[in-house]
Amino acid sequence: MGPGILTRPFPRVGGVLHCGGLSLEELATTFGTPLYVYDIRRVEACYRGFADAFAAAAPLIAYSVKANGNLSILSRLNALGSGADVTSLGELFRARQAGIPADRIVFAGVGKTEAEMAEALREGIYAFNVESRGELERLDAVAGELGMRAPFGLRVNPDVLTATPHEYTRTGHAAAKFGVPHGDVVELYRWAANRRHLRPLGIDVHIGSQITDTVPYLAAVERVLDLVVEIRSHGIDLEYVDLGGGFGIRYDSEEGMDVVALSAAVLPLVHGSGLRLILEPGRAIVGDAGVLLTRVKYVKESGGKTFVIADSGMSDLIRPSHYGGYHEVERVDTREERLRRAVDVVGPICETGDFLARDRVMDLPAPGDLLAVHTAGAYGFTMASNYNGRRRPAEVMVDGDRVHLIRRRETLEDLVRAERPEALNTETLPE
Numbered sequence: 001m002g003p004g005i006l007t008r009p010f011p012r013v014g015g016v017l018h019c020g021g022l023s024l025e026e027l028a029t030t031f032g033t034p035l036y037v038y039d040i041r042r043v044e045a046c047y048r049g050f051a052d053a054f055a056a057a058a059p060l061i062a063y064s065v066k067a068n069g070n071l072s073i074l075s076r077l078n079a080l081g082s083g084a085d086v087t088s089l090g091e092l093f094r095a096r097q098a099g100i101p102a103d104r105i106v107f108a109g110v111g112k113t114e115a116e117m118a119e120a121l122r123e124g125i126y127a128f129n130v131e132s133r134g135e136l137e138r139l140d141a142v143a144g145e146l147g148m149r150a151p152f153g154l155r156v157n158p159d160v161l162t163a164t165p166h167e168y169t170r171t172g173h174a175a176a177k178f179g180v181p182h183g184d185v186v187e188l189y190r191w192a193a194n195r196r197h198l199r200p201l202g203i204d205v206h207i208g209s210q211i212t213d214t215v216p217y218l219a220a221v222e223r224v225l226d227l228v229v230e231i232r233s234h235g236i237d238l239e240y241v242d243l244g245g246g247f248g249i250r251y252d253s254e255e256g257m258d259v260v261a262l263s264a265a266v267l268p269l270v271h272g273s274g275l276r277l278i279l280e281p282g283r284a285i286v287g288d289a290g291v292l293l294t295r296v297k298y299v300k301e302s303g304g305k306t307f308v309i310a311d312s313g314m315s316d317l318i319r320p321s322h323y324g325g326y327h328e329v330e331r332v333d334t335r336e337e338r339l340r341r342a343v344d345v346v347g348p349i350c351e352t353g354d355f356l357a358r359d360r361v362m363d364l365p366a367p368g369d370l371l372a373v374h375t376a377g378a379y380g381f382t383m384a385s386n387y388n389g390r391r392r393p394a395e396v397m398v399d400g401d402r403v404h405l406i407r408r409r410e411t412l413e414d415l416v417r418a419e420r421p422e423a424l425n426t427e428t429l430p431e
């Protein structure tokens with residue numbers, strides 16, 4: 001979050017990292033490794049910090065479920081008044097299971113299916129953020145079959161190229177798959193305004209992820225609000241402007257987005273438009289509230305490098321190998337002194353791309369040491385897979401001095417549960 005708003009979680013007490021009042025070493029011993037640990041008070045503080053910064057606009061904060069969709073976290077956020085930004089039937093299901101009211105849910109994504117549209121309509125979500133003409137036509141048809149009107153906003157591709165740490169996290173330039181090209185937006189609202197089963201309700205933009213500068217948001221808001229003026233001149237009134245998510249946090253030495261400065265820049269424009277503001281923060285709420293704990297199995301030298309081989313890797317946390325995401329890695333217990341060395345912290349998976357940190361100067365770990373991989377609360381577990389036949393980690397949530405197992409470690413049975421023996425399942429396709 002912004003400078004000075006919050007101190008960093010996971011303090012070192014007596015040489016050992018803690019979460020709330022509990023030692024990470026003890027949590028790893030009790031629940032095993034790899035283990036995701038979330039500090040729920042940090043999540044709540046980040047949510048409040050974000051909500052307070054924008055309080056003057058009374059926005060709908062639609063927490064982005066893709067960042068971390070664990071039901072316990074969602075239900076705590078629901079209790080604070082959060083809504084949800086969902087991108088699939090699965091995320092809609094999670095949000096509703098956690099008690100988030102449908103009228104606080106927005107549905108994003110370039111490839112919504114008919115089943116997803118129908119279910120979201122039946123649930124009564126606040127709005128669909130629609131990304132193409134084809135999708136809007138499909139939504140019209142699905143709503144028609146249900147005898148309903150689908151509330152929607154178009155996601156505008158503002159053609160703003162935003163500096164993010166990796167090209168895969170830029171979404172607001174014309175050559176990205178996201179959104180309706182800026183030049184097509186007004187025409188599409190005009191078309192939709194005459195469709196019986198569509199209800200133009202708002203407008204949406206999301207320019208990328210891990211953005212720490214307010215300027216691109218301001219540019220995007222200005223571009224979108226100019227469009228709103230034009231849309232209104234055709235007699236189509238809108239109710240909301242959704243500025244998406246992407247608010248950056250501190251992974252390394254960078255400063256996270258200063259949300260107070262962002263709100264000071266953006267709110268006067270939004271106020272002037274009379275539109276209801278929607279924001280979709282994900283990592284800014286949960287990112288630094290989570291660590292991944294992993295135990296060192298082996299240390300080996302090869303090709304002039306030192307490899308620290310841990311019991312967790314890309315199947316549990318794919319950000320480093322997928323988009324070069326940086327995560328601070330440190331020993332949980334530093335009471336014993338060690339030499340500093342440049343090492344690669346790698347996992348057990350059969351891929352050269354399986355690493356958590358590369359060429360990282362750190363205290364040289366020894367087998368048996370517990371490592372904390374920081375800032376793993378967002379896009380950690382939600383992007384985890386079963387690759388190499390691995391069971392996804394357990395997740396625990398610490399609330400002060402109490403710990404809750406909020407997802408058990410997967411079992412071997414879980415790995416094959418959905419599969420059916422071939423012999424019992426011979427189906428003939430129609431000729």
Ligand SMILES: Cc1ncc(COP(=O)(O)O)c(C=O)c1O
Pocket residue numbers: 064067085108206208209210244245246247280281282283284378
């Ligand atoms: C449409 C939309 N909203 C919100 C988010 C959340 O982004 P972040 O977690 O960076 O805030 C994303 C991330 O991909 C997104 O695509």
